[in-house]
Structures are given as C-alpha cells and as structure tokens.
Amino acid sequence: MKVIRKYIEKIKPHFEKGGKFQAFHSVFEAFETFLFVPDTTSRSGVHIHDARDSKRTMSIVILALIPALLFGMYNIGYQHFLVIGAKAGFLETFFYGLLSMLPQIIVAYVVGLGIEFASAQYKKEEVAEGFLVSGILIPMILPVDTPLWMIAVATAFSVIFAKEVFGGTGYNIFNVALMARAFLFFAYPSKMSGDKVWIRTQGSFGAGNPEMANGVAQTVDGFTGATPLGQIATTGADSFVSFSFTNAVGQPLSLSDMFWGFIPGSAGEVSTFAILLGAFILIVTGVGSWKTILSVFIGGVVAIVSVNLFASNAIMEMPMEYHFLLGGFAFGAVFMATDPVTSARTEKGKWIYGFLIGLIAITIRVFNPGYPEGMMLSILLMNAFAPLIDFYVVDANIKRRMKRVAVKNRKGVEK
C-alpha cells in the first residue's frame, strides 16, 4: 500500500488545478478517497468526527444486496438449464448466471458513473457514492433478457433526469433505480413483462449453449416463462383452490421454492431468504430503517386481509404468504422503500410512508388486470408524497410551538 500511496502523491499534482489532467480531478479524487481515507482535518466546529461516512453507508447497502445478487445469478442459471432441458452442476449453473448478469452490471456502472463523474467535475464537487448502489440495483430489478442498450439508455435517463437535474445524490425525489425500471416499463413494455423475458434461453459467452434449430434456441416442451404472479393474474381459474403455480416446465411450485427463490423473476426479487439476510444486515447496522420495512409489511397485511374478505377471483383469494414471497414486495420493502433520500425523513413519517406503500402495492397487484406487480409504482408514487408526509409531521411540531406562545399570551391577558 505504501507503494500505491507514493505513486498517488507523485501523480497528484497533475490532477490539481493547472495540472495537465485537471479535467479528471473529480475522478482522481474519487479513486484516491476510495483507496485512502482523506487526511483533511477539521477547521471549524467539532474537532473529532464519527468514522461513518457516505462511503461506509453505501458499502453496507451493497453488502446487504450481495446475498440476493448471488442467489439471483444462480437462479438465472437454474431456470436456464431447466428450460433447455440440460443438466448442469452447481458451478456451471452459477457461472452461467454470472456471465448473463455481469455485462448488465458493467453497462449500468459505466454509463451511470460516467455521468456522475462528469457532473461532479462540472459542478466542482466530489463524486457522490449514491450510484454505486443504484448501479447494482438496476440490473437486479430488470428481466434477465433486457438488452444492454436498453439498460444504458434507462440508466442515462434516470441518472440525468431523476437525479442530476435535481442536484445530485441527496436531492432526488424519485428512487433512481426504480425510475430506470419505470422508464423501460413504459417505453418498452414488451421487454419488461410477459412470459418471454424472465428466463434466458440463449447461451452467455459460450456457457450454457442450448441446442439450436434454424437459429432458434430449443426449449423443452410446455415451456412457459411467466412469473408466478403473472400466472395468477392471467389465470382462468375462478378460485385460488383450483389454481396452482407452476415452474417453467409445468411442475408445481411449493412455498419453499418460492422462499428460497427457484422461481422465474428478476435477479433481486426471487429469493425471499436472501432478501431477509439483506434486511438483517441493514437493520443491524441501522443503515435501513426497520420502521419503514415493518410498516410496508403492515400496510401489505391490511390490504391483503381486506381483499381476501371480499375475494371474488383467484388473485383476490391469494393468501398472505404468497403475496410476500412472490414478486418484488419483499425486495421493494427492504431495499427500495428504505432509500433515505426518497423516503419520508421523519420517524413518524416513515410509518405512514411504509404503510401506504404496502397498501397501494397490493391494491395495484390485485386490481390491475394488465400488470401483475405493484411495488415499483407504489414506491414511486409514495416517493412523490414523502415530502408532503414530512411536511405534516414537522407542521405538528410547529403548531405545538405556536400553541405554547398562544397559551402564554392568553395567560398574560388574563393577568
């Protein structure tokens, strides 16, 4: 490390003002502070500082995402080999998923961080770490077969129009990763839903090549790639009892498949187990608010109990455990709703914010005929309302203060 430190000291002057690479100052600084804690000492105010900084916070979020990411990769391979009818070992399965997802992560990072670096340089600020999380979230909430150029376009759109125009990390109103997904969802709906996009049938960089016939990948008979939520939304069955979830090759899915994550879906959302691990990390470190997570589920429970009571079709009858295990409900509650920037910022506000997310997500899920998932829209909607919720929570404090004055004045008059 000493060698690197020496080298950094040597090249540093080139990146300062007036140096030949001054246009890359922000980039240089980002990498330097990534490698070494800056040795700037305090000039005003407190003389000592807490060791937690923005980098630490984002690192914890990424750490919490790792279990879901790794399992998502494995599941991509698992679903792939299932539908091409080939047997594969654990490592082969995982590597197929890794190779399918890696290009997406790289594209999201290169495009998003490129824009972040450029705008930081333009604004003469340090590069904020927020996109390190968004960049990994974006591929995790998209179907595995999303073309790379779409990811690039959506990422660019989201980073520029949902974040940078508002002032960058910390000022955005909408969750950046969800905006990228929403952009694709409305711009290219055929690539974002349906039963063709969730399972990759092509080979990835030579791994998991299927048998080809006339240039079309061959799949096993009866293959359907619909997610379980997609299945129940489009089913002809008139009650939940007469309906059964199946995997891609038509075998029935058990609750434990859904819990561990052997179901079609985007990489992040499939394994409830991995999401729970992530939730554990976020809550223990205090990086994610347990209040938000819990209240999303409370909102969900209230909505599910209500629709179950008045159920008239299969999805309305679907019991609670399926709602929580399927689709993006858990993933959204743990990783999206807790984004501190776009969430309500007051503690009371978080209860309301989370509750409404859960409530609206289930409502959209159950009553929207075309689109079987409601988490994304529900969170984005509540993102827009979070400042309003906070406004009323803070306003209660203001009113209390006003009342104090009023009581005083009245007493004064009475005297």
Place this chain on the structure above:
Amino acid sequence: MAHKIKIKKGLQIPLLGEPQEVFRGIIKSDIVRIYPEDFHGVTPKMTVKAGEQVKAGSALFYDKNHPDLLFASPVSGVVAAVERGEKRRILYIEIKADEDIAYRDFGKKSVSALSADDVKASISEAGIWFLIKQRPYDVIANPDKTPRDIFVTGFDSSPLAPSYDFIIAGQEADLQTGLDALAKLTPGKVYLSIRSQTKNEDLRRAKNVVVTEFDGPHPAGNVGVQINHLSPVNRGETVWTLNALDVAVIGRLFNKGIVDLTRVVALSGSEVKHTGYYRIAVGTQLSSLFEDNVTEGIPLRYISGNVLTGTKIDRDGSLRAYDSQITVIPEGKNVHETLGWASLSPNRYSAGCTYPHLKKRYRLDARILGGSRAIIVSNEYDKVFPMDIYPEPLLKSIIAFNIDKMENLGIYEVAPEDFALCEFVDTSKLEIQRIVRKGLDLLRKEME
C-alpha cells in the same frame, strides 16, 4: 426533593484521557493574551493603550454597540501590544503580566441590599458581564433587556469534561451569592440544573433557585437542552444563561470585591501523559502546561475547551475566556488509512452500528474521515438532539435563510453547541455548528 428529568437521546463519546481528579498546581506565563473573538458578536473598542498599567478587573476594551459592556483584564501588568489583523480587526491584546496578580478593588457588597440596577451596574462595571449569555442568538446578554428567566447549568457533560463538583468544591459561598445576584435580575425564576449523581450537597440544596436534576448522556449538561425541558424560549422572549463556574466568579465579585478570572482547568485528552486540574488565569499561555506532558513526535491538536465546541489553539496558545478545559488529541495529518469504507479496525469509532461496538475508550484524531455530501441519511441528528425540535428541517431552513421557517422550527431556542453532536455523527460531514452560527447572526442582524 429536586425535580428530576431523564434525557434519553444523546451520546457519550468514549474518549481516552478523562481528567484525573487531582489538583496539579498553578500555571502562569509572562505574556497573557486576550482574544476578542471569544466574545461572539462584539466589536471591540480599546479603552487602554499599549504601555498602560492595568490591574485584574480593569477594563481593556468595550463593545462599540454597547459602551457599558466592559471587558475586564484577568491579570495585572502592562498592556504590551494590541495586535490587529485585516481591516484593523483586533486579533488579541497582549499583557505583560506581573508575577502576582494585583486586583482592582470594587468593594465588598451585600447582594440582598442591592437593587436589580445596582447588581447590573456592579457586574458591568467590573467587566465580567460577558459571563452572562442570552437566548435567542447565543450572544452576550443585552443588559438593556429584562430576561424572562435565568438558566444556570451546574455540570458539563461534554467529552472528557471537567467535574464541576471538583472545581466548585470550596466555592459554594460564592456560587450562592452569585445565584442570589442573578435572582435580582429577573422577574421570573433562576433555574439551576445539576447532575443527578452530584455529590456536592450545597449545589443540590442551593437556595433562591429552582433546582432540577438531569440524568443522561451529553448534551444533558447543555443549558439549551435544559431550557427546552424546563421552559422553552418562545418568540419575543429572552432568557439568560450561564454555567455554575461563572456564577461563582460573579459571586466572588460581591463577596470579595475583586474580579477573579483564574479558573480551575481540566487538562484532558488522549495525548496528555498526566491529566489533572490546574489553576490558570484566562489568557495565560499554555506552553509550560504541555512541556514534557504530551506525546512527542506526532502532530498534535491543542484545544481550549472540549473536542466538540472548543477552539483550536497553538502549543503556546492561551486559555480562552469561557473555557475550563484544555484537550490535546492527535492531529491525524498525514495519516493515510487504507480502504476506510471496508475497515474493521478497532480504532475507528462510530456512534452508529456500521462499525462493531467495543467496550473501550478511543483515541480519536482531528480528521474529518470523509468528504462533505448532501444530507443523505435520515434520523441521524434526531438521535443525539434531545429537544422538541426537528434538527434537519431547521438546518435546511437556516441554509435557505427562510426566516419564517426558522422561527417556526425553533431557532430561538438553540445555540451552535446544541448541534455539536449532530456535527460529530453526521455522515455527510457538514459544518453544522458554523451553519447554525451564521443563521443566528443573520437573524439577529435582521431582527435588531
């Protein structure tokens, strides 16, 4: 039985270098320097010239906007120089101090026989009115106004804080006289807040005041927090604030007829070899205090005051006007920690849970440990801000300088020191105390 209030929010930063309760002697220096910047919001005008003889208690300068507001010399000697900086702003006043302090005699007075105006005049004339501060704005109290109440904090809860019990021992009579004097100055009450663990029975049984016990972590000792729990400041109201040590200084003026600005000061901090208490006059240069008593070989940060609100001084710097504590910590310059974001080093301390919590005391240096960012993490300030105020919206309204909002959100109740812990825990590394100070100053300018 005193009313008891328990503070739950807050943070006791576990630092190395708690001052040992041992009195180690008297520190003197030939040169004594008074820094007018200690007195926030004052525009100093000299009353003495270089070469003039002064006694302890003689006025050195006054405030341009309040000519009655005199500032006493803490020592006797000859005014050696008035050092000025840009725009002829006075940086410090240098006094060549006598070996033994000669006091100007103000005459003993019995407080009970004095009227409010007499008390006021006595304190002003003696040049120690600056010990009384006011809310709103956290500046020296405006003597022309009558305060609703007066609040005295009887303990310091900041990191490595001096023990008031230890310092006050023997000064109880002066303290009581001081409290009696203050009681004359307000039609309301004088509140004295004590730590519930205090062993000083005189403090607990102080007369003429409302005694309240406070229990809990820092900032329980901050007078702002105490006011918020006892009787919050409303718009249009003024309250005065002091700490018990300064009340004793005022009491001494009446009991002995002298201005005694020598303080019992705690020497603390991880880099001090022998911590303890010393008697030091305000303005005394401290180099002999640090001689052979601090870590050598690494850059150090010397602080007059505590690590949260103190003033950075040089090794030969002076004890500042309001401080009863000196802290020495490592500066941390040229320390290059690798991959801090992934570090599991047991030497890093965080109030939150992103680092493992160890049961130990830490040696923290002056590094900021991160870059400044927009406010990202929520509920961080609230956890260390035990007042019925939302710190984050208030800060944002200050940054935007929205006067209505600032008023509504409680700006009149706060001082920069109340935000010190927010600044410490802040993930975004913002200079919060400076933001609050600036907001209060602008607001004062706008309102007065």
